[in-house]
Amino acid sequence: MRFSLKYLSLLLLLCAVFMLAPPLTSKAETRQSTAQEPEQYVQTRLLPEYGAIQPGQEIWVGIEQSIYPHWHTYWVNPGDSGSAARINWSLPEGFEISEFYWPAPTKIPYDPLLNYGYEDHVTLLQKLKAPEILPDGPLKFSADFEVLVCKEECIPEFGTYEFTLNGPNAQDENNHDYLLEARASLPIKTDWSVFYGEVDGQLTLDFSQARDLDLTGIDLNTLAFFPLEWGVIDNPQPVQASPDNGALTLSQARGDRALSAVGNIEGVLTFSAPDGKRQAAQFTAKPAATMASALSEPTSKATSGSINNALPKTTFISALIFALLGGIVLNLMPCVFPVLSIKALSLVKIAEKHPEQARMHGLSYTGGVILSFLAIAGALIALKMTGAEIGWGFQLQNPLVVGLLAYLLFIIGLNLSGMFEFGANLTNIGGKLTQKRNDKSHGYSNSFFTGVLATLVATPCTAPFMGVAIGFALLQPAIVSLTIFAALGFGLALPYLLLSVLPSLQHIMPKPGAWMEIFKQLLAFPMYASAAWLVWVLSQQAGSMGTIGALMGMIAIAFGIWLLAHKPKNQNLRIFVIILAAISFLGAVKLLPSGGEQSQTTQQQSVRAFGEVFSNEALESALSTNDPVFVEMTAAWCITCKVNHAAAININSTKALFAEKNVRFLIGDWTNQDPKITQYLDLFGRNGVPLYVYYGAPDANGIRPAPKILPQILTPSMVADTINT
Amino acid sequence: MKKLTQLLGAFMLLIAMPAHAAPVVGETAPDFMTTDIHGNAFKLSDHKGKIVVLEWTNHKCPFVIKHYRSGNMQATQKAAAAIDGVEWISIVSSAPGKQGNVDAKEAQKIVDDQGATITAKILDPSGAIGKLYAAKTTPHMFVIDTQGTLAYAGAIDDKSSPSPKTIKGAKNYVLAALDNLTTGQPVETPQTMPYGCAVKY
The missing domain is CATH 2.60.40.1250 (Thiol:disulfide interchange protein DsbD, N-terminal domain)
Incomplete structure (x- = not known):
């Protein structure tokens, strides 16, 4: 001194x-x-x-x-x-x-x-x-x-x-x-890209994009977080550090100030370096997205704290209603409708003679749907508990599952085309019309499995109302989640159930007759189309080898079915043919790509044609400009996403508008699992695609308005209105 | 069956009362029942129809001294009292042996010395009411509207300095909130960072 x-x-x-x-x-x-x-x-x-x-x-x-x-x-x-x-x-x-x-x-x-x-x-x-x-x-x-x-x-x-x-x-x-x-x-000033969000009453800070942050040899127990902003965390609560493949996430209980009133959060991260010296780094955490003010009530600024304020005001009741409506809408999806319409026609025939049996069929079918939804939801919740970054539609992120679904739709199509009839022990789809019912169960188990099937084929079609409900559901305790999924299933089953219990509805249905066989054959084509589309999804996930594998597999299946339909009388030949058919079926499954291999390159190319590939860095760099930013979250297996993209985004008027207003357009592809996108969806309380978010241009003070979420069914005018206002 | 409903009720209560829940502005203010320094019962929910101001205080805290020695807190209380149907409750959550802990007699003497205009003074040596409101500082102010909804929580004003010189020209958040409430407007600034000494729990 x-x-x-x-x-x-x-x-x-x-x-x-x-x-x-x-x-x-x-x-x-x-x-x-x-x-x-x-x-x-x-x-x-x-x-x-x-x-x-x-x-x-x-x-x-x-x-x-x-x-x-x-x-x-x-x-x-x-x-x-x-x-x-x-x-x-x-x-x-x-x-x-x-x-x-x-x-x-x-x-x-x-x-x-x-x-x-x-x-x-x-x-x-x-x-x-x-x-x-x-x-x-x-x-x-x-x-x-x-x-x-x-x-x-x-x-x-x-x-x-x-x-x-x-x-x-x-x-x-x-x-x-x-x-x-x-x-x-x-503290050393850093330009780290850090994003904050709120999950289950915790403020979470995602350091995965903070490239210069090297935590090798750091005792995570020495990590401390100091926000420059008041009220964002509950100060005396401990901070939890979870490094995941070297990417750090911190979380601490939220304070009593609404995050919507905060904007960016400046903070200081301190820890003991391996040499025992205390290191401190200052960073700015950006809201990876706060909830669009359009969705929350005007008073939300006056309220504070809990997660319900940061997220849209989805109550349990409204989530149930959304789930129910979404389930009903699922009935109209191209992959579900054929299955159900055949089922409905067969029901009318039964109801003519045995109304009480019709009711039992309705209930069995409802049970099948709800139980399948609960099984999928249960698996999803269980996986989430283990920390997997997955969301609704996760089933379709596995190429093997997509391939099997394509086969399933293909087989249903073949069945509808009349290539074969299902045996009494198999899932009975349309065959009931001509089949003699001798078993005492009157085929109720068939109705149950039709429900399972309907659920399976419905999963690719995340219906418009389902996004909000599922997003809400997955943030809730398991019992609430399952209730909402059950409501979704109930919605899917509801039209058929009503038909089975209300004779007045049955009278509206056309009279059964010979025309039904032709109608059935007609309905095969939506099934083939759905199967073809799933093969395309598979091509996005597993490239051309996956595609040819699935196509050859379909031929093998058709061959196997043909073999079984023409079994020779001779006992030895018969066994040989059955074995050959079995080999065909197994071969078809074997031909599908396994879940492990994913083709990143094809996926990236598919979205690069128009717009930029979404990443946290791309979003951040786009947000650091003075241009508006439009984010689309999509997946190859999501029909709603594809329809929206084709009808409202990838059209000349929208492209021209984007060009005129310098809108930066980012597309995130969730066809395969991607924790970054799952986290982004999480920030908006969603757990599935599609998601459309618009960040308006910054005002004179350089502050962007709260991001706006667009509806899950898009029209060109919705996009135009959002950008023009 | 009755047991089951009781059990369920207790369970719901547990869910409804997480350990660190601070009262949320815009939601119902937590109810409490106690007696004031004169032994009169005070139950917050009995005061629906009135606007209630809660003031956490500790007469030895320099920030409280800043606002009382300058006459600012008394002026705020007077202005509040001039509005029909506003009640001012002053609460001391200092634990026994901690700074600001007083008995009823001392508390009344402090009120007299300060020349405070308050409806009631409440001693909360266990800190139960303080923790119910997550009161952090002295002063820490809460304004509850006639419906029993928490309308404001935070500092007395926007100058967090301990210096009395900063009072002049400061924006008084409590008066602003009262003004908004009595003119039927939404409270413009419903939440601010409280400043002052820590409540001596």
Whole structure:
């Protein structure tokens, strides 16, 4: 410390002179302990980096606090109580001084509260800049400094401090090295891409895109997070660090301030480096997306805290209604409709003679649908509990499942075309019309399995109302989730169920007759079309080898079915034919690509034709421009997504509008599993595609309006209206 | 069956009361029942139809001193009292042996010395009410509207300095909220960061 003694004593003298009267009197009251208490709990010094300054030069100024043992002062965000230090400068003309640079704080608990601050010793820093034209002679700088110092009780201390630059002893004064040391405790400013969100009442910070963050050898227990913003976390709660393949995610219980009122969250991350030194890095966490204000009620700003406020106001009841409606709409999907219409026609025939059997069929079918939904949902919830980043539609992210579904639709098509009839023990689709029913169960199990089948073929078609309901469902406790999925299944089963119990509805149905055989054959074509589309999905996932495998597999299946339909009378030949058919079926399955191999390149190419490939970096770089940003989340297996894309986005008028308004267009492809996209969907309370998000251009202050979510059924005018307003 | 419903009721209560739930602005303010320093019963939900201001205080905290010695808190109380149907409840959550903990007699003397205009003063040495409201600082202010909804939570004003010099020109959030409520407008600033000494739980 090469600070002149003479100068120091002068400073102390000045401090004493300038101490303000009122706080002195209040201090006398607030101090409860007596005897050895010091005159001041914080000894303050102003330390300019150099004693002399040149025109236009910028130097550091340190505000050094020596704090009485066990007492503390505060960081810029003081935490649950307290107050940050303040300074008010009187500067010679033309000089400018920066805001405080705050060294990384420590956590100071005061049960049940917690503060962020400093103990023992800290040096706040400011940058002082001289004007281009500097007056001659000594320059006097003075500052009113106010600091709150607390142990249990608090004492505000005020003082006015001074220093002189370019004075007679200017060359003797040099605090450069000392301030260098102080500056080492400032957090390093980073340009990390960090995203925050809110999940289950926790603030989560995703550091996966923070490239320079190297956590090798770091004890994660030493990680601490300090937000510069108040109220975003519940300060005394512990922070959880979960490194996942080197990508860090932090989470801590949320504070009582609504995130919608916050914007970006500046924060400091501290940890002990392997050499034991404390490292601190400052970053800006962006809302990977806060909920569109359009979806939340106008009062949402007035409310705070809980996840229900950050997410759209989806209540349990409305989620149930959405699920039910979505289920009903599923009936109209091209892959579901043929199965059901045949089923419905057969039902009418039964109902004519045995209305009570018709009811049983309806109930069996409903049971089959609901149980299948619960099974898929249960698997999804179980997988999510193990930490898998998956969402609704995850079944279709596996090429093997997609291939099997394609086979299934193909087989149903063959059946409808009349190539074969299902045996009594197999899932009975349309065969019931001509089949004699001798078994005592009256084929109820068939109805049950039709329900299972309907659920299976419905999964590729995430119906419009399902996104919100499923997103809500998966954020809830398991029992609530399952209830919502059951409602979805009930919606799917409802039309058939109603038909089975309401004779009046049955009368509306056309009379059965010979035309039904032709109608049945007609319905085979939507099934073939659905199968062809699933093969295309497979080509997105597994490339051309996967496609040819599935096509050859279909031929093998057709061959196997043909073999079985023409079994010879001779016993030995018969066994041979059956074995050959079995080999064909097994071969078909074997020909499908397994879940492991995924073709990233084809997937990327498919979306690059129009728009950019979504990634967190791409989104961030797009958001850092002054252009609006449109994000589309899609998947090859999602029919709604494809229809929307073709009808409302990939059309000339929308393309022209995008070009005119400089809209940055990002497409995320969720055909295969992608945790980044799953997390993005999560931020909007969704768990499936499609998702369309529009970020308007920033206003004059450079602040973007809250992102707007577009409906799951898009029209060109919806896109145009969103962009034009 | 009755047992089952009781059990279910207790379970629902457990769900409804998470450990660290701070009251949410815009939702019903948590109800509490206690007695004031004169032994009069006070139950928040009995005061529906009135606007209730809750003030967490500790007469030895410099921030409380800032607002009382300058006369700012008393002026705020007077302005509130001038509005028909506004009640001002001052609460001390200092634990026994901690700064600001007083008995009823001392509490009344402080009210007299300060010249405070309040409806009731409540001592909460267990900190139960303070924790119910997640009161963090003295002062920490809450305004509850006539429907019993928490309309404002946070600081008394926008100058978090302990210096009394900052009172002049500060925006008084409590008066602003009362003004909004009595003119039937939504509260413009419903939540701010409370500042002051920690509540001495």
